[in-house]
Amino acid sequence: MGALLKPGDLVVDAGANIGNHSLYFAGIRGCKVVAFEPIPQTAKVLKHNIEINFLDELIELRNRALGATRGNAVLDAYDENNVGAARLTSRPGLHFEAKFVVSTLDEEFFSQTIRLLKVDVEGMDLEVLEGAQAIINRDRPIITCEAATETSRGRLLDWAAATGYTWVGTYCATATLILAPNEVDRRNDIELIRSAQARSSSLRTTDLEARLLRSNRYTERLHREALALNDELTLKLESLHQQVEGLEARMKDGIRRD
Template sequence: MTVDAASAPLPRASAVRRSGWRLRAGHALYRLATRLHWAEPELNGLRAVVRPGDAVLDIGAALGMYTVPLADIVGRDGRVFAFEPQRRGVLTVRLLRVLTGARQGTTRRVALGPNAGDGHIAVPFRRGFPIFGHGHIAEGADDGQHRLHQSRTHIDTVDAWCAAHGIDRVAFIKVDVEGFEPSVIEGARRIIDRDRPSLLLEIEDRHLVRYGRDAAGFLAELHERWPEYRMHTWDGAHWIETGTVDPATRNYLFATEAALAG
């Protein structure tokens, strides 16, 4: 199945309150960044599965690469809930939201996982410098002999957080958490069972192995519990259905036919 994001149906203009010009400009800059290979190309495919008015979750928001484009797409009637356990990332995302006017939704300094509790974020060092983009949950991780800096974080679950905040429907969930993706999905089972949100997941064996997982096993679990999902990759213009994970590709979209049809 091939899906073109540009052809995705939209609600009538009279039913949609568009985002402001600053947010539209911010989104345009991110789209330009994808052409320069400074941002992930999947940003250009979000409109195929995210609609104005949707509530979406950005888990592992990092520096807000997805938060701003998602806020533009969902418009003033939608909500973007961003989750990032590292202080540096949270401050950056909040600043971007102020600068672009992307204020619908919230940014939370919290990690998401299979159970609520307290944990630690481990940030590896290379050549004496911290690699914040590879920060990950320390509990259960095998980091070998790498030098790490750890900081405390609260851990919640998608299911519990949505219940506590009265989120009645989730349309889309993006998860990029350096190999902890299966654990995040485990804590989101009720929401996925209820809403069948489209899922954009980073799936890389080099990160999954840190927690004793692999891509093949993760895909088998997803298919067994939610067989209606189909896996897709972005080819630059379309979502292309695929059945395998390619080491050269980081992100995979899991969506139902209904979600892609709009």
């Protein structure tokens, strides 16, 4: 995605977690970032990461959840050993038990046009996009959105087609789709993304081939060392066998003399 971004571009990171993407966008690409992270413990780590990397002026942290409509949510799943998998759920009528206020991107204020919208909110991804329909129609940002299942992928692609977006690539261990606007004047974005994806694929292939070569060389070395060790053990066993035979012969000779 770096090829599409230049210093000063605005990136919205919905589901920033501890800041892996936000830090890259701001620290490496020089972008302005608005990072949304609702879980207090996670947001605390994100804030610390922003500060120790001296990115306070580029990254704005908003400690709230996002969805399709304004409302309330509760924590549906949380594992302190995998905070990235924390999941919220929103239901009508949640009041006293609700721990999180849910906002929408359309209700949020942004000081400039959004260049890239990254969405990774553990199952509520499409809801975040639905709550950003007006700003997406206005700014037409590049969108990256997680689609962990075939069902969520299908729903996301249906939404993209209805919104005038094209799927142009996928990245990350958990499938994250890259969507670009269909407009003719944005074709260059599509070509840049596809070119970057091709280069990335080529680099991964080259890296894999290099790793396999190193692995093969290592295996060959282990095989040679095993053969050498086997030869050494064989010689030692033969020597030991000869010593035993000599000892037995001397014992027999001593018995005969007695």
